[in-house]
Every structure is written in structure tokens, then in C-alpha cells.
Amino acid sequence: MAAYTPETKCSFCPGSKCCTYVTQRIPGPRSKRDFEELLWQVSHRGVEVYKDDDGWFLLFDSPCEHLQADGRCGIYARRPFVCREYSNDYCEFDAPPEEGFELYFRSYEELLAYCRRRFRHWPV
């Protein structure tokens, strides 16, 4: 087996975690209507919501179609810029991203419980 170096680190990463989801920044929800929309979105399989230091995001748990069975990128030489600029210095292999989340909703029930705590009168 290859020595563990920054160049070989990804080959030690089971499932190539960083290639198995996408995130999309969203405006921070404020109103009940905003949260109603989030409840609809998080109700879909593989859709999660989190908030960290950079704001609110949707997380789509969906592996990249270019991820090969051996963990390599099938379009490495022409992979998108987002992939090129991503550093493995300190990544999901080192610590789960949710450690840095202020809020994390993986299901309708989790977000609904938060809405009930946040708004005195829920639902609308």
C-alpha cells in the first residue's frame, strides 16, 4: 500500500466522501413561510439543511456520476473548477463536516421540532 502523503491521502478515503453530495447556499429563513418551504424541501429523500459560519445551505446527498467504483474521478483531467480548488488539507476524511454545523436538519421531523421551538405559534 502507498505511503500516506497529501498526494495519496484521497486513496485512503473510503467512499470519497467529498464526491458524494452537493450543497447550495440559500437565503437565511426568517418567516414561517420560509420554514414551510424548507420543510417541503427536507421532506425529499437525500435533501438536508444546515447552517454554519457561512450561512444556510441545502445539502443533496447524491454521489457524483463521475465517481468510479475504485474511488477515482472519471473525468479527472477536466473535472469542474469546484473540484479543482477543493483542498484535502483538512477535509471530511479528517472530521465530519457536521462538527462545524450550528444547525443540522436531516429530516422533516427534525426541522419541524425546531420550528415549534422557534415560533410560539406553529403552524401558521
Ligand code: SF4
Ligand atoms: S478530499 Fe478528503 S474527503 Fe475528498 S476524497 Fe480526498 S480525503 Fe476524501
Ligand code: SF4
Ligand atoms: S467530477 Fe470528479 S472530483 Fe468532481 S465530484 Fe465528480 S468524481 Fe469528484
